[in-house]
Amino acid sequence: MQILKYILKRILQSIPLLIIVSLISFFIIRLSPVDPLAELRLNPSVSQETLQKETQRLGLDKPIIVQYGKWAKSFVKGDLGITSNGEQVSTKLKERIPNTLLLTTIVILLTWLVGIPIGIIAALNWKSNLDRILTVLTSIGMAIPSFFFAVLLLIFAVKTGWFPIGGLTSSDFLEKSLLGQILDISHHLVLPVTVLFTLSLAGLQRQMRANLLDVLDSDYVKFARAKGLSEFKVIYKHALRNAVNPMITLLGFEFAGLLSGAALTEYVFQYPGLGRLILEAVLRSDINLVMASLMMGAIMLIIGNLIADILLIITDPRIRRGNV
Secondary structure, three states: OHHHHHHHHHHHHHHHHHHHHHHHHHHHHHOOOOOOOHHHHHOOOOOHHHHHHHHHHHOOOOOHHHHHHHHHHHHHHOOOOEOOOOOEHHHHHHHHHHHHHHHHHHHHHHHHHHHHHHHHHHHHOOOOHHHHHHHHHHHHHHHOOHHHHHHHHHHHHHHHOOOOOOOOOOOOHHHOOHHHHHHHHHHHHHHHHHHHHHHHHHHHHHHHHHHHHHHHOOHHHHHHHHOOOOHHHHHHHHHHHHHHHHHHHHHHHHHHHHHHHHHHHHHHOOOOOHHHHHHHHHHOOOHHHHHHHHHHHHHHHHHHHHHHHHHHHHHOHHHHHHHO
């Protein structure tokens, strides 16, 4: 019951955040002198009736604050409008959001499965040659810009032909068996996952190392060793549990960082995700698609932070005792 109350409280707290994000995004986009329906007007397949409906729905002939109110009302109702290509915005989002979630989920799982153990190994071998090597490798990973690294891997894929250079599936995807389809998607995910995994791993490993070193130097760990407990119990039963808790808090921020970093990576590899969709919509000044994509991105970030908070409640008994 306490967890349910906490979830409800966090959801209610996120509503003002969504409103602020929508206000900032809307006014920045609408203050641009570019006509938000310019691309739509140039599309011969879009009728004048459709243009008139969009003009009325967005209130383009009214003051900007009224326009925001009309947009917000339509968004709450689920009426997201149409894109500059005449497609439904909701349809585009349904296509792209699962792809971005697939990419970020795989990266987060791989990062945690590899980064946490490496951070523990580095901390337990503090100031050794192994620790120095891992520190150098992670520093290199943190120093490489995601866009530059993505371009390098793209060139590598073009030169060798070992990996697909764009998209999520091959042209004959529907003709493959279920196993073949899974392998095809996995093959297309190798390069974008490698870029995001490399950049995320560096920060997570160094944070885990620093947390564990701080805990190992604490008084209660020294006391546990003085009582004669085995080194295994001291590290994995006492120290590690407290060192991991701050990492769970960072999970939500890591999800946010992956979404922002995934935008350029998706664009380079022509990956059909939400980040690439937002970039392309901004370049076309497609107000319906930009606003809907930004709001979906904000909602995904809030969900990521909420998941991190729930995991923290489960793992930290001090929060369950009433410090929520």
